[in-house]
Amino acid sequence: MDLKTKITAGFLIIIGLAIIADPKIETNKYAIAIHGGAGTITRKNMTSEKEEAYRSKLTEALNTGYVVLENGGSSLNAVEATIKILENSDLFNAGKGAVFTNAGTNELDASIMDGSNLKAGAVTGVKTVKNPISAARKVMEETWHVMLSGDGADQFAAAQNLEIVNPSYFYTQRRWDSLKKIQSEKHGTVGCVALDQNGNLAAGTSTGGLTNKQWGRIGDSPIIGAGTYANNNTCAVSGTGQGEYFIRGNVAFDVSAVMEYENLSVGKAARKVIGKLSDLGGEGGVIAMDNRGNISMPFNTAGMYRGFRTAGNQPEILIYK
Numbered sequence: 001m002d003l004k005t006k007i008t009a010g011f012l013i014i015i016g017l018a019i020i021a022d023p024k025i026e027t028n029k030y031a032i033a034i035h036g037g038a039g040t041i042t043r044k045n046m047t048s049e050k051e052e053a054y055r056s057k058l059t060e061a062l063n064t065g066y067v068v069l070e071n072g073g074s075s076l077n078a079v080e081a082t083i084k085i086l087e088n089s090d091l092f093n094a095g096k097g098a099v100f101t102n103a104g105t106n107e108l109d110a111s112i113m114d115g116s117n118l119k120a121g122a123v124t125g126v127k128t129v130k131n132p133i134s135a136a137r138k139v140m141e142e143t144w145h146v147m148l149s150g151d152g153a154d155q156f157a158a159a160q161n162l163e164i165v166n167p168s169y170f171y172t173q174r175r176w177d178s179l180k181k182i183q184s185e186k187h188g189t190v191g192c193v194a195l196d197q198n199g200n201l202a203a204g205t206s207t208g209g210l211t212n213k214q215w216g217r218i219g220d221s222p223i224i225g226a227g228t229y230a231n232n233n234t235c236a237v238s239g240t241g242q243g244e245y246f247i248r249g250n251v252a253f254d255v256s257a258v259m260e261y262e263n264l265s266v267g268k269a270a271r272k273v274i275g276k277l278s279d280l281g282g283e284g285g286v287i288a289m290d291n292r293g294n295i296s297m298p299f300n301t302a303g304m305y306r307g308f309r310t311a312g313n314q315p316e317i318l319i320y321k
Contacts, residue, residue: 241284
């Protein structure tokens with residue numbers, strides 16, 4: 001056996017070992033994954049009616065984005081359409097179901113990122129935009145900025161002809177009761193990652209923040225690299241959990257970095273990063289998808305609302321650990 005043959009044989013052995021070590025790696029023509037928040041989500045605290053409501057809404061959102069991809073639409077369109085379904089539901093801490101601040105107001109955050117060119121947009125502290133994820137996309141596509149905040153972001157959204165609502169739209173009795181009881185519902189963020197038929201990845205995240213938050217607090221959801229990240233060379237990521245820890249760990253970008261620098265699969269990288277989050281003392285999880293449509297959804301809490309659907313397959317909805 002000459003040197004070239006030996007090198008080739010050795011390379012094939014290495015590749016073979018890699019496939020054996022991570023047998024779930026496959027290629028999907030297109031795929032989508034979502035989350036609706038992580039936290040103390042257990043069967044004993046969940047009625048059958050409530051569980052069915054969550055499963056139904058997660059399925060609706062997942063299928064909405066899937067149809068976009070199935071029809072050849074972009075991953076960005078799929079992500080935005082999916083998150084809007086979740087934002088319009090009062091089940092999740094985003095949009096209609098946003099929690100209240102210490103001042104009794106609703107302040108919403110969202111971000112979106114295009115993996116094909118690393119463009120990104122975000123809004124934080126908006127109070128009148130019905131769908132913050134759409135405002136985030138407008139920031140990405142219609143300005144040279146990445147993040148707009150507060151009244152300026154609301155004014156920009158109105159100028160872009162997005163649907164504007166009275167702040168009372170976001171009032172829900174359940175969230176108001178949570179404020180009065182000062183029960184911090186930390187893990188209700190929603191998010192989506194998608195791969196389209198052109199091989200482009202996108203990620204988006206939307207949240208109402210923390211119940212009883214003060215001083216203009218901003219979490220990880222509108223911060224590119226912390227709560228949202230997408231790069232066609234590696235993966236798309238959306239996170240949910242204790243935002244301060246996601247910011248400190250730069251969690252969403254870290255999944256991409258671990259894949260790139262350590263040459264790990266998306267599953268191994270995402271699990272490693274959630275392990276690092278645990279070491280920091282943080283709680284939460286991520287949905288991550290690589291550029292072949294492989295999906296990983298690790299978390300370190302009791303449960304995480306999540307789901308995925310790949311080309312030609314039925315949707316899968318999961319809640320508990």
